[in-house]
Amino acid sequence: MAFFKQVFLLFFVCCIGEIVSLFLPFPMPGSVVALIILFIFLLIKAIRPAQIDTVCNFLLGNMSFIFIPSTVSILAYIDVFKSILWQFLFICIATTIITFFATAYAVKLTMYLLSKKGGNENA
Amino acid sequence: MLNQFTSSPIFGFTLCIASYLVGLGVKKRFNYPIANPMIIASIIIIGILVIFKIPLENFMTGGSFVLMFLAPATAALALSMYRQLEIIKKNLIPILVGCIVGAVSALVSIIALCRFFGISDEITASLIPKSITTAIATELSSQLGGLSPVTVAAVSVTGIFGAVASPYLIRWSRLNNSIAAGLAIGASSHALGTTKAIEIGEVEGSVSGIAVGLCGIITVILAIFL
Numbered sequence: 001m002a003f004f005k006q007v008f009l010l011f012f013v014c015c016i017g018e019i020v021s022l023f024l025p026f027p028m029p030g031s032v033v034a035l036i037i038l039f040i041f042l043l044i045k046a047i048r049p050a051q052i053d054t055v056c057n058f059l060l061g062n063m064s065f066i067f068i069p070s071t072v073s074i075l076a077y078i079d080v081f082k083s084i085l086w087q088f089l090f091i092c093i094a095t096t097i098i099t100f101f102a103t104a105y106a107v108k109l110t111m112y113l114l115s116k117k118g119g120n121e122n123a
Numbered sequence: 124m125l126n127q128f129t130s131s132p133i134f135g136f137t138l139c140i141a142s143y144l145v146g147l148g149v150k151k152r153f154n155y156p157i158a159n160p161m162i163i164a165s166i167i168i169i170g171i172l173v174i175f176k177i178p179l180e181n182f183m184t185g186g187s188f189v190l191m192f193l194a195p196a197t198a199a200l201a202l203s204m205y206r207q208l209e210i211i212k213k214n215l216i217p218i219l220v221g222c223i224v225g226a227v228s229a230l231v232s233i234i235a236l237c238r239f240f241g242i243s244d245e246i247t248a249s250l251i252p253k254s255i256t257t258a259i260a261t262e263l264s265s266q267l268g269g270l271s272p273v274t275v276a277a278v279s280v281t282g283i284f285g286a287v288a289s290p291y292l293i294r295w296s297r298l299n300n301s302i303a304a305g306l307a308i309g310a311s312s313h314a315l316g317t318t319k320a321i322e323i324g325e326v327e328g329s330v331s332g333i334a335v336g337l338c339g340i341i342t343v344i345l346a347i348f349l
Contacts, residue, residue: 029262031197038201069186102228104307
């Protein structure tokens with residue numbers, strides 16, 4: 001019973017997300033709308049973590065299981081893949097490194113500027 | 124006979140669970156990012172489909188049941204972000220700056236490199252969400268007109284590379300800053316990278332987890348303008 005309540009609550013928020021996404025003036029996946037709605041509900045304490053934690057922990061802990069069918073579907077695009085394999089791998093790896101360094105230095109710079117500002121105010 | 128059996132949803136669903144169990148078993152024995160249960164499971168299933176000449180559509184009648192859980196799993200990320208609320212409050216500006224810079228730099232570098240290699244629009248659309256978590260990435264990919272299987276492959280390569288390389292990237296960048304390191308891991312290599320970040324340190328793991336959710340949302344918002 002308790003478990004079904006948890007499942008219902010989470011899926012109900014997902015349904016709201018799907019409906020809201022239909023009415024948004026810009027494209028946004030229903031699941032992402034549901035993520036934002038659930039986060040707001042948690043913030044305003046409309047939903048308490050204890051009301052959804054069992055089902056959420058299960059999904060968060062086994063997320064990779066859900067992607068198996070999508071990965072298997074690569075079979076249908078094997079020819080597309082063969083033709084761009086090296087470019088594909090290069091792009092994946094290079095952009096990961098670029099994103100890593102850009103983020104890391106942006107945060108470091110921001111924290112340095114913030115601490116400098118904070119320091120001046122204290123002085 | 125075989126065709127009749129494999130086109131029932133129970134076949135694809137059971138195959139998913141069985142091969143995932145094998146994947147989990149392998150991961151338990153060799154605790155290394157490349158021993159990813161999802162990839163092992165997918166290779167097993169692809170092998171079985173090819174060897175027994177089972178059409179992909181037959182497998183997907185069961186597979187689509189599994190896919191339905193994509194949306195609630197994405198929404199569940201809200202809880203994992205909420206659990207980090209204290210850290211978010213304390214470091215709001217660095218976290219926001221990091222996630223915005225991360226999402227923008229991923230987007231720009233992917234589009235630029237795809238143009239450079241003359242990659243088709245369809246594949247480019249599939250690669251654009253490659254640094255965000257698979258749940259959001261596949262949705263965004265189909266919204267942009269991409270192929271979600273190509274997106275899953277790109278997200279996996281990115282995550283595995285990130286999980287393997289991030290300790291070296293942290294060393295080479297001479298960060299000495301747990302928050303910067305965690306955000307960089309989460310922004311560049313999503314949930315798979317986060318598993319490594321958790322090993323590196325508690326703060327790294329937490330902020331990396333925040334970056335996974337936040338970068339996903341920011342990328343979706345940025346994609347509105349593409």
